[in-house]
Amino acid sequence: MNTNNPLARMVAKIRNNSSPLGMIGLVIFAIIVLLAIFAPWIVPHNPFAIDATKRLIPPFWVEGGSTTYILGTDHVGRDILSRLIYGGRVSLLVGLFAVIISGAIGLLLGLLSGYLGGTWVDHVLMRIVDAILAIPTLLLVLVAVVVFEPGLMTLILVIGLTSWPQYTRLVRGEVLSVKEREYVQLAQTLGTSHTYLLSRHILPNVVSSFIVVATIGIASAILTESSLSFLGLGVQPPDITWGGMLNDGRNYIATSWWIATFPGLAITITVLAITFVGDWLRDALDPRLKTRRGWK
């Protein structure tokens, strides 16, 4: 194996550090992704079809339920299971693309800030990071959603554009410490170009902790998306979201608990699966982060 290739080294590290929990997470996540992709061909019923005669049917194991609607129906007679399968689409799309946007911005600015550590560029960037981190992410996203029309694109952009500071801070710290290493110092004195130094010496050393944090970032983005949809400010009906389903079920909690319960479970399971994968990557790629974040 070519051990000089940082990517190959990373894959090898992940392989060598097997984790049962991580594997379970990966499998569950893969299933959720496949369900979302193939939703139109898998769903047992039309998730949008309203049928007043089939309102509030409980799950099959509860009295009055039937195996036709395994997880029951909602307040307008739509099949919960079918809606759950569709709901994953929005969450996964937002989670993935929001992290691509915030990760790209965060990585770039972090490299810049760390590489120019101590200069005015670094100071200005860090003050901006401080200012954004002082506002709760959800608050920032809420305000931004109002300014632009709520919808899938807005959600991805807004979550992506508001959650980069954490990556910037992480990458900057890593760059600062890598810069102190002897071989980088040596390369610098030898007059190696900035691009070469950044791409060959600094970036490969920063990438593993970045990937770990970005993985967990997908989970946070999904939680933010579902909160917004729950508040009615996310992707709008008739598009299906887990947060939106939860909001529908809220008013029926006293009589029909299943409407709000299952979407919450879906969110929790998705976030858990991603967390397991993230923890696995962390243990394999960046054991230092482990102690820093509390696990030993």
Place this chain on the structure above:
Amino acid sequence: MAFLKRSVLQIVPTLFILTLIVFGLVYVAGDPVSMMLPENATAEDRALLEEALGLNDPFFVQYLNYIKDLITGDFGNSLQYREPALQLVMERLPATLTLSLMAMGIAIIISIPLGIYAALKRNSFLDFIISGVSILGKAMPNYWIGIMLILFFAVMLPIFPVSGAETPIHFVLPSVTLGVALAAEMTRLIRGSVLEVLEQEFVQTARSKGQKEFIVVLRHVFLNSLIPVVTIVGIQFPQLIGGAIVVETVFSWPGVGRLLLFSIGASDMAVVQAIVFVIALITIVANLITDAVYRILDPQIKYK
């Protein structure tokens, strides 16, 4: 004194950027005029009002005027309530702060004993359970926890009320809901921090001197592991307030979160701005307090 100077040096630029963000968003959102005028207003009415509000001035001038108003505490009037926006926010702030502080209290009460226990009995069955539950606690959306708590403790077992904030019993479900994620995060961190302290020399020394395990844990391990916990509490504060916005909706809590959603729905930008600003200010102050407490805790305990 040095601390004070450093704090001011940090706060001022942060506040400056904050005002730019908040003002910028509202500038882009624009068109308060059509909100304020009746449907049948003429183009001249519009022009007059725009001129009166200074909306025709360049961005820079508008921004400076905005800052001037901010310094005097004037966030403008709410379109909905026809009251000063800041006053509206201040009226509702105590409810949100109480909720957040109660949640934090619950998180501290749960996480300290669990975190210490899990670390002391590392890799035991209970450690496994505690660690597992804390991962779960972070994965569940807080509004869902709220709804499930309502299902279990208000519907199935009618113990607690589901909405309002009149009596102490009203606080139970909302603050538990808000506190779960924080408790989970803190348990994880305290466990890690205690494990680190346990490995340090002075703990071994204290043990080898024959001190009782209980004393060792309390005096050396517990106090030292508190230091990182203080930082975490500070870091988590903005997320806690953010969580409060959603939890308030679930429990119809009369706080800033509900005011925010209501104002967003009505495009009442003066109130929205005031809320963002006040919450950010609270976060900054909380971070400063954290920093100060950290400084007080650290040298004293470390070199005892």
